[in-house]
Amino acid sequence: MDEQVRWVTKAEAVRELEVSLSTLDRKIRRGEIEVRREGRRVYVRLEGPTYVSDDELLRRSLAREDKLQRRLWELDGRASKLERERDEARESASAGRQAYEEMEEADRKERTAHGRTKRLAMRLGLAATALFVICALVTWQLLT
Structure with a gap:
């Protein structure tokens, strides 16, 4: 019985063998697959x-x-994992x-409180200075 052999292009061989073109080229270089060149x-x-x-195509x-x-x-599992990480x-x-x-x-609250305290301290200092000046004037008037 004759052995059935056929010669196909590299593109057809890639599809039928279900390998990449680089894998087919590697097999050709190693001599695992016989090739014929025409130009x-x-x-x-x-x-x-x-x-x-048909059975082979179905398989x-x-x-x-x-x-x-x-x-x-x-890929669905990986997408779920990435979604969880994103969340x-x-x-x-x-x-x-x-x-x-x-x-x-x-x-902001602390700065506001500090500003109020600073203004209060300035007013208190001004009031104390004014009181001291008034006391000094009253004392001066009483002594003279």
Whole structure:
């Protein structure tokens, strides 16, 4: 019985073998895959029938679907984790912002109180000076 062999382009070989172009090139360099060149075109030797059976196509598509489902599940889990981290960071930033605003409010109140105390001390000092001057004048009047 003759062995079924076909020659396909590198692009077709990549699709059928389900590998990347760089992986196919690496296999070609290692001699794992036989190639034939016609001018600038490169053909890859593949074993099997010229046309792939429906069962084989179905098997490949189911395998790809399973692989994509697993990848989707992994990415969904990763997205959930990133969303949780984002929410935690937002809560932390919100708590930090709230603490900052509370400190800013306390500082503003303290500055206001300090300003009032300073004005009161100046008025008290002025009143004491005025009282001292008046007492000195009264004493001067009494002595003279």
